[in-house]
Amino acid sequence: MSIGIKVFREICHGCGNCVVSCPVNALNSPEVAGGKGPTSPEGMVIMVEDGAISIQNIDLCGVCGTCADACPVDAIVFGELEESL
DSSP: OEEEEEEOTTTOOOOOHHHHHOHHHHHHOHHHHTTSOOSOSTTOSEEEETTEEEESOGGGOOOOOHHHHHOTTOOEEEEEEOTTO
């Protein structure tokens, strides 16, 4: 088992709640800190691309779980994951 994040793009509807709730994104982007979407993937953990979220830089993730808590459709699983996920 490892701690990580799994995104189910097929159920994500691209609302961006996870993007603006991520404290790492907010620290790295004045747009996110202002409650808007980021304009660049640089410094972002996750962002909306092509109508669904995508992981941009998992190494920046602070493993807090805020993104999963903010997702209204449970498209993000966060925590201990089996290697097969």
